[in-house]
Amino acid sequence: MNYNNPNLIFNDIPSGKIGWSSPSNIALIKYWGKKDLQIPTNASLSFTLNNCQTETIIEFSPTYNDGCSIEFFLEGIPNKRFAEKTCLFFNRIASIFPFIKQLDFKIYSKNTFPHSAGIASSASGMSAIALILCDIENQYFNTFSNEEEFYKKASYIARLGSGSACRSIYGGLVSWGEINKGSNLYGSPVIDGVSDVFKNYHDSILIVDSEEKKVSSTVGHGLMNSNPFKNGRYNQASANISKLIDIIGKGDLNNFINIVESEALTLHAMMMTSLPYYLLMKPNTISIIERIWQFRNEKEIPVCFTLDAGPNIHLLYPHSYDDKVKIFIKNELLQFTSNNTVIHDRVGNGPQKLNL
Numbered sequence: 001m002n003y004n005n006p007n008l009i010f011n012d013i014p015s016g017k018i019g020w021s022s023p024s025n026i027a028l029i030k031y032w033g034k035k036d037l038q039i040p041t042n043a044s045l046s047f048t049l050n051n052c053q054t055e056t057i058i059e060f061s062p063t064y065n066d067g068c069s070i071e072f073f074l075e076g077i078p079n080k081r082f083a084e085k086t087c088l089f090f091n092r093i094a095s096i097f098p099f100i101k102q103l104d105f106k107i108y109s110k111n112t113f114p115h116s117a118g119i120a121s122s123a124s125g126m127s128a129i130a131l132i133l134c135d136i137e138n139q140y141f142n143t144f145s146n147e148e149e150f151y152k153k154a155s156y157i158a159r160l161g162s163g164s165a166c167r168s169i170y171g172g173l174v175s176w177g178e179i180n181k182g183s184n185l186y187g188s189p190v191i192d193g194v195s196d197v198f199k200n201y202h203d204s205i206l207i208v209d210s211e212e213k214k215v216s217s218t219v220g221h222g223l224m225n226s227n228p229f230k231n232g233r234y235n236q237a238s239a240n241i242s243k244l245i246d247i248i249g250k251g252d253l254n255n256f257i258n259i260v261e262s263e264a265l266t267l268h269a270m271m272m273t274s275l276p277y278y279l280l281m282k283p284n285t286i287s288i289i290e291r292i293w294q295f296r297n298e299k300e301i302p303v304c305f306t307l308d309a310g311p312n313i314h315l316l317y318p319h320s321y322d323d324k325v326k327i328f329i330k331n332e333l334l335q336f337t338s339n340n341t342v343i344h345d346r347v348g349n350g351p352q353k354l355n356l
């Protein structure tokens with residue numbers, strides 16, 4: 001697959017603005033380790049979230065600059081680091097969207113949740129930008145013959161911004177990688193065979209620490225290349241993803257819990273066994289995990305946790321236990337969070353275009 005297209009060049013360079021909101025996602029089978037350009041070493045699987053969103057508006061106009069011409073405003077404040085990262089992304093996709101070089105960009109973005117803290121702001125942020133660029137192509141070059149083509153390309157582009165962003169392009173359960181006829185190049189929605197219990201699954205995110213993590217995911221992925229356990233991990237992930245898709249089809253909550261918690265702990269085990277080794281979990285992360293296990297054993301309520309590459313706990317549970325779990329969170333878990341912060345989220349329907 002090659003999206004390079006020298007014809008995507010404006011004759012009359014337009015000015016305009018386009019906005020999209022795009023959600024974060026929580027991986028159940030983790031992507032950790034990459035080869036080549038944003039190609040994963042194993043397939044991954046995630047739930048797209050509903051409330052953890054990035055809202056991005058891009059204003060574009062003709063440029064008089066040769067280089068990358070981006071101003072980035074995060075929550076209204078100029079952010080040079082985000083502008084630089086977006087420039088790297090735009091340079092990477094310049095042969096796919098040659099019109100980028102003809103435009104000045106002002107990017108206004110806000111996240112509904114803390115960024116760079118392991119809640120995948122990179123996924124929501126980069127997927128929103130990818131959708132906007134595809135939308136520029138759609139509006140001015142009219143190249144897509146249907147929605148499926150549009151979203152597939154948006155997912156391909158999002159991956160080049162941040163791997164897991166390719167899964168945020170779709171709602172529900174989404175895979176990325178070579179599983180079920182899927183591809184390493186873009187995400188694919190798992191449309192058939194999701195049991196009802198998982199369609200509106202809850203994810204309450206307990207913010208143990210909202211500080212920027214000390215080791216970025218990019219560095220973490222790189223360290224997998226020399227991790228002595230890497231091959232075992234890649235084989236385990238491949239086996240787990242097939243099993244989990246089957247389990248989600250059957251609505252088998254016990255086995256869901258076993259695989260999802262094992263995946264979370266394995267991800268962090270990879271960090272602990274990298275050289276240099278490091279920890280992203282905090283003491284309060286462990287305290288919450290112990291309380292979850294105790295609560296599950298005593299009350300026989302099927303709650304479980306997963307972790308992204310950060311210290312914050314994603315508490316996963318069926319909608320029917322919502323009231324009981326919220327009481328558990330309030331009485332037992334909030335004490336371990338930073339400023340009593342919890343984001344109640346659930347499986348969502350995917351990105352939306354903003355009416356501007």
Ligand code: ADP
Pocket residue numbers: 054055056081082085109110111114115116117118119120121122123124125126129216217218309310
């Ligand atoms: P996280 O766990 O939040 O994904 P990372 O360190 O992996 O943490 O990614 C954070 C990076 O994601 C930021 O440095 C920035 O490049 C990008 N990012 C976060 N929010 C946005 C946004 N709203 N728009 C564009 N990029 C974003």
